[in-house]
Amino acid sequence: MNKPKDTMREQSLSALQNEKVQLIRELEMMPEAALDAAIRGGMEKGKKRSLRIRRKRWSMSMFAGALCMFMLLTGFVRVSPAFAAVIKDIPGLSGYVDLIQGDRSLMSAIENEFIQPVNISVEENGYTFTVEGILADHQRLVILYTAEGPDINRDTELMNYDLKTGEGGEVAAAIMSSHYPSNKQVAESEPVHDYLDVLMSDGIPMPERIQFSLQLGGQWLKIEFPIDHERFADMREDIKLNQTIMVGGQRITAKDAIITPLQVSISFEADPANDKRANHFIQLQLVDEKGRRYETNSGFGDLDPLLTRHFKSSYFKRPKKLTLVADGLYLSDLNLSVTVDTDQMSTITSPDNRLKLISKEETADGIDLKFDLQGLDETRQQLIYTLFKHQGHFRDASGKTYPILDTRGTQAMWSASDNKISYFYRIPKADYKQPLTFDIIQYPGYVMEPISIPIK
Amino acid sequence: MSKEEWAKAAIQGDEAALLQRIELDKLQWYAIAYSYMRNETDALEAIQETVCRIWIKIRTLREPRFFTTWSIKILIRVCMDTKRKQKRERPTKVIAMHDEINTIGSESAIAAERLDMAAQVKLLPANYRMVITLKYYRDMTIPEIAMLLEKPDGTVRTWLNKALKLLRMDMSAAKEELWDEQAKGHNAGAVPFRTTK
Numbered sequence: 001m002n003k004p005k006d007t008m009r010e011q012s013l014s015a016l017q018n019e020k021v022q023l024i025r026e027l028e029m030m031p032e033a034a035l036d037a038a039i040r041g042g043m044e045k046g047k048k049r050s051l052r053i054r055r056k057r058w059s060m061s062m063f064a065g066a067l068c069m070f071m072l073l074t075g076f077v078r079v080s081p082a083f084a085a086v087i088k089d090i091p092g093l094s095g096y097v098d099l100i101q102g103d104r105s106l107m108s109a110i111e112n113e114f115i116q117p118v119n120i121s122v123e124e125n126g127y128t129f130t131v132e133g134i135l136a137d138h139q140r141l142v143i144l145y146t147a148e149g150p151d152i153n154r155d156t157e158l159m160n161y162d163l164k165t166g167e168g169g170e171v172a173a174a175i176m177s178s179h180y181p182s183n184k185q186v187a188e189s190e191p192v193h194d195y196l197d198v199l200m201s202d203g204i205p206m207p208e209r210i211q212f213s214l215q216l217g218g219q220w221l222k223i224e225f226p227i228d229h230e231r232f233a234d235m236r237e238d239i240k241l242n243q244t245i246m247v248g249g250q251r252i253t254a255k256d257a258i259i260t261p262l263q264v265s266i267s268f269e270a271d272p273a274n275d276k277r278a279n280h281f282i283q284l285q286l287v288d289e290k291g292r293r294y295e296t297n298s299g300f301g302d303l304d305p306l307l308t309r310h311f312k313s314s315y316f317k318r319p320k321k322l323t324l325v326a327d328g329l330y331l332s333d334l335n336l337s338v339t340v341d342t343d344q345m346s347t348i349t350s351p352d353n354r355l356k357l358i359s360k361e362e363t364a365d366g367i368d369l370k371f372d373l374q375g376l377d378e379t380r381q382q383l384i385y386t387l388f389k390h391q392g393h394f395r396d397a398s399g400k401t402y403p404i405l406d407t408r409g410t411q412a413m414w415s416a417s418d419n420k421i422s423y424f425y426r427i428p429k430a431d432y433k434q435p436l437t438f439d440i441i442q443y444p445g446y447v448m449e450p451i452s453i454p455i456k
Numbered sequence: 457m458s459k460e461e462w463a464k465a466a467i468q469g470d471e472a473a474l475l476q477r478i479e480l481d482k483l484q485w486y487a488i489a490y491s492y493m494r495n496e497t498d499a500l501e502a503i504q505e506t507v508c509r510i511w512i513k514i515r516t517l518r519e520p521r522f523f524t525t526w527s528i529k530i531l532i533r534v535c536m537d538t539k540r541k542q543k544r545e546r547p548t549k550v551i552a553m554h555d556e557i558n559t560i561g562s563e564s565a566i567a568a569e570r571l572d573m574a575a576q577v578k579l580l581p582a583n584y585r586m587v588i589t590l591k592y593y594r595d596m597t598i599p600e601i602a603m604l605l606e607k608p609d610g611t612v613r614t615w616l617n618k619a620l621k622l623l624r625m626d627m628s629a630a631k632e633e634l635w636d637e638q639a640k641g642h643n644a645g646a647v648p649f650r651t652t653k
Contacts, residue, residue: 008624015573016623023494023593027487031496035486038500039478042507043471049512337634424516 002302021355048382095193096132096144104294105262105313106142109135112316114232114261118225126150129214129221137232137260138206142200145223148191149216163196166209166224174199177179177415197264202300202308235315236260239456246327248447250274254324257455264294264311266324266455270304278304279330279442280383281451287312288319319456326451330383332443341435342369350434351443353386355387358422366405374420376444385442387423392441397433404438463520474514478507481524485531491534492586492594494574502538506531529604536582576623584619587612 100106109115114135120128127149135142147159175198200206206227213222237259244253251271258265264286270278280303286294292314299309314322338451340357347356354373361368371387388394393401397399405426428435457465457473459480465473485506489499509530517526577588586605590596596604602612 011618012573012620012623013592016577016588019577020575020593023491027490030483030486030490031500034496035482035499035503038504039475039482039507042504043475043511045504045508046511049508 002288003084005246010263026158055405095146095191096195099193099195103141103312106135108313108316109261112261114316116228116231118223118226120223122221122223124219124221127152127216127219127221129216129223131212131223131225134225134227135262136206136227137262138236139200139258139260139265140262141196141200141206141210141227142262143198143210143212144193145195145214146191147188147214147216148195151189152192152216153188153190159192159194159216161196161215162211162213162220163198163264164211164213165207166211166226168211171198171210172201172204174300175202199298199310202265232261237315237456241266241453241455243453244271245451245453247278247449247451248276248331250276250329250331252278252329254453259283259313259315259322261313261315264315265308266311267306267308268303269306272305272444274304275298275334276331277334277442279332279385281326282328282330282379282382282446282448284309284324284326286314286455287323287325288314288317289321290319292317303456322455324451324455328446328448330442330444330446330453332385332440332445336440336443337437338371338440339435339437340369340431341433342367349438354444355440362429363426366428369425369427370430371423371425372420373423373444376419376421379446379448380444381419383444385421385444387440387442388425388438389441394427394438394440396436400433402428402430402432459523460520463517463523466514466523467517467520469515474511477523478510478527481527484524485528488528488531488594489535491550492589493538494578498538502531505534505538509534517651525604529606530603531603532586573623580619580622584615584622587615588619588623591616 115133117133118131121128130146134145209226211224212219239257241254241257244251253269255267256270284296294312294314296309296311336351338350338355342360354375356372358370360370388404392404395401462473462477466477485503489502493499510527577585587601590601598609598612602609
């Protein structure tokens with residue numbers, strides 16, 4: 001083919017143009033549901049890669065009422081016929097199908113008619129706030145509500161809410177909201193269905209009454225409703241476990257299990273006499289005798305010393321046996337530290353040379369240091385480690401100590417292609433005597449040792 | 457709440473706000489990922505990875521108003537990395553778009569040329585493939601592309617020219633092949649590029 005050059009150029013440009021026309025046609029068939037699933041999947045992946053950050057954030061905002069969301073992230077679960085039938089029988093509930101089908105605890109509770117109808121509405125200046133019903137047990141409260149009014153739709157800004165006990169006290173819990181389904185067209189104004197998911201803090205009893213206020217169109221609308229404790233009074237199984245296991249030479253005790261219709265909680269404690277620090281379980285799950293798995297998306301605390309994990313509830317499945325399983329344990333040596341020179345920008349000592357000082361940046365508020373944890377295999381990459389103690393200190397060569405300015409917890413960045421995790425720490429501007437030494441709390445390391453603890 | 461307010465809340469660790477903010481950009485992301493990948497599975501995978509990285513890095517984003525640019529930069533990075541991985545895994549797979557090939561006569565020439573173009577673009581080095589995608593499939597300007605790839609305008613222009621040159625060469629080579637096949641007869645126009653099993 002010896003055509004003149006510009007003809008060839010034109011030809012390839014026109015081929016590209018044709019290609020674009022076809023492309024646009026293909027893009028019209030965008031798989032929106034799959035796209036949403038990919039986005040949710042990405043969030044979940046992100047959570048797994050940064051468990052540590054997440055846990056830190058919860059524990060800091062737990063009693064203030066954390067606004068975070070896990071239910072949306074548990075992925076798509078098929079709507080069972082039983083569930084669909086119950087939903088159809090209770091007027092006003094159909095709008096919630098999309099919201100709760102990702103949460104197997106809630107689906108199973110609704111299938112078993114565990115819902116308490118409330119059906120209270122308040123209206124003001126064209127805005128309506130309705131609480132349709134609640135699901136409640138000893139540990140968890142789910143409030144199904146609807147907001148309606150001019151310009152209210154799923155694009156409406158996150159609605160402010162306020163939750164109080166009947167006496168007007170704080171509800172000590174982690175509270176989650178904004179579980180919007182996103183795979184539908186948004187109308188100009190439409191009723192917005194959502195639920196508040198309230199995970200009571202350890203040992204805090206479920207209130208008798210709730211005052212739930214929602215801000216709509218600049219005004220607060222309030223609904224007060226009772227929680228019928230009769231409905232779940234006997235539906236609680238407390239199991240004293242006190243089973244100590246040895247993993248990687250470390251003693252960890254599974255202390256108690258609480259099984260209620262909406263949640264299973266299991267608490268763990270690491271032995272203070274352990275010679276390594278237990279950082280987290282690898283792939284923790286509950287499994288019943290039929291092989292059904294109940295995953296865990298949230299928890300309070302830290303394995304070392306004390307952790308409570310929440311699992312999807314097995315209550316209505318009434319399994320004969322329930323076993324806690326994990327593939328292994330993340331652990332690291334005690335008393336590790338890293339020594340760096342921030343003038344020369346060198347790493348002087350670091351455990352197995354994985355941790356390195358990479359860069360520094362002076363800002364108005366201090367000096368931002370970037371450390372890289374390098375050469376991490378796939379399992380090591382799954383956890384974001386709390387390298388340095390939150391709001392801890394470091395010392396310079398003269399022995400003087402300075403605070404680490406990590407007011408927002410550990411900041412980390414993950415890089416798949418380079419098998420590394422980057423951490424950012426801010427230190428004050430000061431006249432340091434180099435080098436600087438930072439004590440390390442958690443460090444990459446794990447043992448793969450199948451863990452199996454019979455719960456019942 | 458405005459775009460920026462969502463982004464701001466997301467930076468402060470509000471997951472719900474992050475999802476809302478992503479919602480506003482997801483179509484644009486998909487269009488870019490699909491245009492580059494040319495198949496749904498890879499495009500969705502790239503978006504999943506992008507969301508994962510955004511989730512982890514969001515707190516390092518300093519300016520809420522730059523969310524879109526920042527996230528597209530990540531997406532582009534992910535797309536280009538995927539390409540490299542795939543290349544290592546299956547280096548010689550050329551085309552498998554069977555359903556597109558059932559055209560006959562003169563249409564087949566256009567279809568063939570188009571298919572050929574899609575295949576050739578796919579075989580370009582990742583950076584060339586990305587500039588072609590952004591420029592010709594997503595209609596972006598050189599400065600826009602330069603900003604997203606964090607390269608000087610001149611570099612992007614050079615890449616674009618080199619990419620077009622490579623495509624021209626590949627086009628003519630591929631056409632000869634096509635005509636060879638047609639010369640052999642039997643419905644050649646209809647199945648010019650099916651990979652042989």
